[in-house]
Amino acid sequence: MCGIFGVYGQPNAAAITHLGLYSLQHRGQESAGIVSVDGNHIARGSRKMGLVSEGLSAQEMESMPGVLAIGHTRYSTAGSSTLDNAQPVLARFKGGHVALAHNGNITNATEIRDDLEEAGSIFASTMDSEVVVHRLARSRSTEPEQMLAEALDGVEGAYCLVVIIGETLLAARDPHGFRPLVIGTLGDGYVVASETCALDIVGATLMREVMPGEIVAMDSRGLRSSQVFPQSKPLARCVFEHVYFARPDSYVFSGSVDRARRALGRQLAREQPAPTADLVFAVPDSSNAAALGYAEESRLPLELALIRNHYIGRTFIQPTQSGRDAKVKVKYNAVKEVLVGKSVVMVDDSIVRGTTTRGLVSLIRAAGAREVHMRVSSPPITGPCYYGIDTPNREELIAHTHTLEGIAKQIGVDSLGYLSLQGMLHAVPGGPQGFCHACFSGDYPTAAPLVDLMRAGKDC
Numbered sequence: 486m487c488g489i490f491g492v493y494g495q496p497n498a499a500a501i502t503h504l505g506l507y508s509l510q511h512r513g514q515e516s517a518g519i520v521s522v523d524g525n526h527i528a529r530g531s532r533k534m535g536l537v538s539e540g541l542s543a544q545e546m547e548s549m550p551g552v553l554a555i556g557h558t559r560y561s562t563a564g565s566s567t568l569d570n571a572q573p574v575l576a577r578f579k580g581g582h583v584a585l586a587h588n589g590n591i592t593n594a595t596e597i598r599d600d601l602e603e604a605g606s607i608f609a610s611t612m613d614s615e616v617v618v619h620r621l622a623r624s625r626s627t628e629p630e631q632m633l634a635e636a637l638d639g640v641e642g643a644y645c646l647v648v649i650i651g652e653t654l655l656a657a658r659d660p661h662g663f664r665p666l667v668i669g670t671l672g673d674g675y676v677v678a679s680e681t682c683a684l685d686i687v688g689a690t691l692m693r694e695v696m697p698g699e700i701v702a703m704d705s706r707g708l709r710s711s712q713v714f715p716q717s718k719p720l721a722r723c724v725f726e727h728v729y730f731a732r733p734d735s736y737v738f739s740g741s742v743d744r745a746r747r748a749l750g751r752q753l754a755r756e757q758p759a760p761t762a763d764l765v766f767a768v769p770d771s772s773n774a775a776a777l778g779y780a781e782e783s784r785l786p787l788e789l790a791l792i793r794n795h796y797i798g799r800t801f802i803q804p805t806q807s808g809r810d811a812k813v814k815v816k817y818n819a820v821k822e823v824l825v826g827k828s829v830v831m832v833d834d835s836i837v838r839g840t841t842t843r844g845l846v847s848l849i850r851a852a853g854a855r856e857v858h859m860r861v862s863s864p865p866i867t868g869p870c871y872y873g874i875d876t877p878n879r880e881e882l883i884a885h886t887h888t889l890e891g892i893a894k895q896i897g898v899d900s901l902g903y904l905s906l907q908g909m910l911h912a913v914p915g916g917p918q919g920f921c922h923a924c925f926s927g928d929y930p931t932a933a934p935l936v937d938l939m940r941a942g943k944d945c
């Protein structure tokens with residue numbers, strides 16, 4: 486998963502992008518980068534490992550003038566977390582420049598890359614996104630949107646892109662519409678972002694979504710839209726954006742994430758009640774809204790039973806105490822006052838490997854809870870994602886290797902209840918049709934990648 490952002494037509498576009506990236510930090514913490522273009526057509530890039538606040542400074546933005554900029558926050562996968570793979574990609578060719586930032590995963594990147602290498606291309610990274618840059622370089626068109634349309638022809642899988650070609654900002658979304666992308670206005674200019682919360686922070690006004698299969702071009706000639714891949718693919722918006730990824734203050738796929746999560750929580754309470762429970766609590770922060778929905782529907786009090794430490798960096802020193810729950814203990818603590826002697830419902834948005842959950846349950850028990858009833862506001866995750874989410878191999882997914890009873894035993898709860906697939910799809914705004922739910926259902930909207938994704942630098 487990644488966050489992308491772009492600005493056209495505002496002075497200090499790099500500084501605006503810098504601010505926007507702070508609001509997209511939750512979509513990727515591995516690296517952050519910005520490319521800007523100044524009035525003399527000079528493109529400058531800065532890409533750093535780590536958080537936006539660690540790598541990019543307001544001071545540095547002052548040395549990146551211009552009305553055109555794009556930015557990226559990256560959530561990498563194991564093995565490909567290097568500066569070479571940080572974005573935006575910036576390349577110079579035919580006397581011009583092109584810069585690109587990508588959210589998603591191109592499922593046929595390896596095949597395209599093999600073809601390009603066969604024809605003489607030399608790659609600088611292992612990222613799937615770089616194939617688009619090479620194809621842009623080969624285009625014979627002079628219109629930026631035509632160049633991008635040609636470059637994307639035959640590209641499969643998930644992509645939301647912000648691209649700079651010359652003096653033009655482009656935004657593109659794949660025909661399935663896997664990932665969210667919106668356009669806003671800011672003064673006389675435009676802002677493009679993965680989520681609306683990034684428009685809010687820079688004071689932009691939401692205009693609309695970039696539509697699936699659409700390329701939008703923004704430059705001195707104004708805003709132009711082209712539907713380059715008209716309704717050629719079934720709509721497959723990632724339902725996990727509503728469940729876990731996006732921020733609750735965002736609208737994704739034109740729906741409120743907060744409302745989606747509350748509805749998921751309410752539906753979960755209807756499907757999976759916990760008759761003996763005294764109270765409900767969330768695993769903060771991602772399941773706060775779902776727990777609120779569960780508590781409302783079940784008329785149980787919502788308590789703050791788990792406290793999360795927000796100041797633990799991505800790389801903290803391994804705790805000295807041994808045991809499988811040590812990592813969890815560094816990040817969370819339980820509130821004894823709330824839990825002693827109580828039968829509790831612990832709401833979380835998802836269980837992936839089950840390791841965090843198991844640690845949390847043992848914390849809750851150690852704090853004195855009498856019964857622990859786990860409720861999950863999405864169905865069991867049984868398969869990998871090919872569309873930009875770093876889900877582990879199938880074998881590491883606890884719901885692939887264990888039955889419901891097996892998972893309950895493994896994580897140490899008195900009862901376990903997941904939301905049903907239909908319950909989830911009916912709860913999200915704009916559902917039940919038009920969503921990808923492959924990691925839950927096995928119903929993949931595209932062919933699975935033919936070769937190992939890691940070779941192509943499985944990206945965000």
Ligand code: 5GP
Pocket residue numbers: 729768771772833834835836837838839840841842843874875876
């Ligand atoms: P597990 O018990 O499977 O180890 O962890 C479950 C927790 O991981 C849940 O709180 C859920 O919010 C969180 N989670 C779900 N998907 C992802 C993901 O893609 N990345 C990260 N970092 N956490 C996730």
Ligand code: SF4
Pocket residue numbers: 663722723724725726869870871872873874921922923924925
């Ligand atoms: Fe989203 Fe799951 Fe589909 Fe991936 S497989 S796009 S995480 S719903």
Ligand code: MG
Pocket residue numbers: 768769770771772833834
């Ligand atoms: Mg969580």
